[in-house]
Amino acid sequence: MAIPYPHFIASEKAAMEAGLLSPSSSQPSLILTQDDLKKIAAYKAVEYVESGMVLGLGTGSTAKHAVARIGELIQQGKLKNIIGIPTSKMTHEQALSVGIPLSDLDSYPVVDLAIDGADEVDPYLNLVKGRGGSLLREKMVEGACKKFVVIVDESKLVNHIGGSGLAVPVEVIQFCWKFTASKLQNLFEESGCEAKLRTFGEKKEPFVTDNKNYIIDLYFKKSIGDLKVASDAILNLAGVVEHGMFLDMATTVIIAGELGLTVKNK
Numbered sequence: 572m573a574i575p576y577p578h579f580i581a582s583e584k585a586a587m588e589a590g591l592l593s594p595s596s597s598q599p600s601l602i603l604t605q606d607d608l609k610k611i612a613a614y615k616a617v618e619y620v621e622s623g624m625v626l627g628l629g630t631g632s633t634a635k636h637a638v639a640r641i642g643e644l645i646q647q648g649k650l651k652n653i654i655g656i657p658t659s660k661m662t663h664e665q666a667l668s669v670g671i672p673l674s675d676l677d678s679y680p681v682v683d684l685a686i687d688g689a690d691e692v693d694p695y696l697n698l699v700k701g702r703g704g705s706l707l708r709e710k711m712v713e714g715a716c717k718k719f720v721v722i723v724d725e726s727k728l729v730n731h732i733g734g735s736g737l738a739v740p741v742e743v744i745q746f747c748w749k750f751t752a753s754k755l756q757n758l759f760e761e762s763g764c765e766a767k768l769r770t771f772g773e774k775k776e777p778f779v780t781d782n783k784n785y786i787i788d789l790y791f792k793k794s795i796g797d798l799k800v801a802s803d804a805i806l807n808l809a810g811v812v813e814h815g816m817f818l819d820m821a822t823t824v825i826i827a828g829e830l831g832l833t834v835k836n837k
């Protein structure tokens with residue numbers, strides 16, 4: 572998606588660092604893609620990183636720009652003694668490839684800062700995550716961090732979680748997943764909920780997470796209602812491992828959009 576973007580207002584520094592703007596251009600005039608916006612938000616978030624930090628490394632097409640940038644700054648000697656805690660096997664691979672030393676929550680139970688994308692962000696900074704399938708490890712790592720910076724382009728902003736009509740993912744064990752899916756759907760009957768097993772490929776094989784679980788995607792026709800009540804009800808079902816609503820977890824959300832960067836703090 573190309574977004575016409577004639578006036579770059581708030582994020583010239585981030586755009587320059589992201590290689591999207593030359594320092595010599597006096598009248599910035601850019602056509603930015605959605606991926607450019609993701610990169611700008613990611614580079615801005617990396618400004619929060621300091622040497623010596625234990626860092627939660629998110630997963631997805633936005634977070635991958637942050638991981639690449641952190642690797643670049645380590646290679647340039649501008650960041651030292653960083654320990655990365657990846658939130659997926661994919662991010663683990665990428666972080667190794669760009670030279671970020673890695674560890675895990677067993678060795679580092681307190682994470683200084685995590686940077687990750689999101690699928691939805693509401694006005695209270697509640698999130699939906701996990702459409703990329705990594706919600707369990709993301710919730711563990713991001714739940715252990717002192718500061719959680721979320722990076723999104725403006726297409727991720729919603730008025731109500733689940734209100735976009737797109738998936739709210741729930742990670743479930745494989746055993747009798749149909750039973751769990753029907754329990755989930757019944758929980759939210761009044762919200763017009765449809766529970767669907769996530770599949771991939773032409774053969775529609777079940778998508779299997781890094782933890783060898785399945786994902787049931789919940790689609791809501793009407794409001795989910797109170798998010799904390801919904802969260803507790805989902806987590807109370809045997810067979811459910813975790814869900815993708817990240818309530819009251821983000822401390823900062825960086826949004827890249829048509830008018831530049833917006834930074835929202837809790």
Ligand SMILES: O=C(CO)[C@H](O)[C@H](O)COP(=O)(O)O
Binds near residue numbers: 629631700701703704
């Ligand atoms: O939760 C996630 C993966 O489990 C991602 O952070 C989320 O899906 C956003 O991804 P992207 O930056 O590719 O839009």
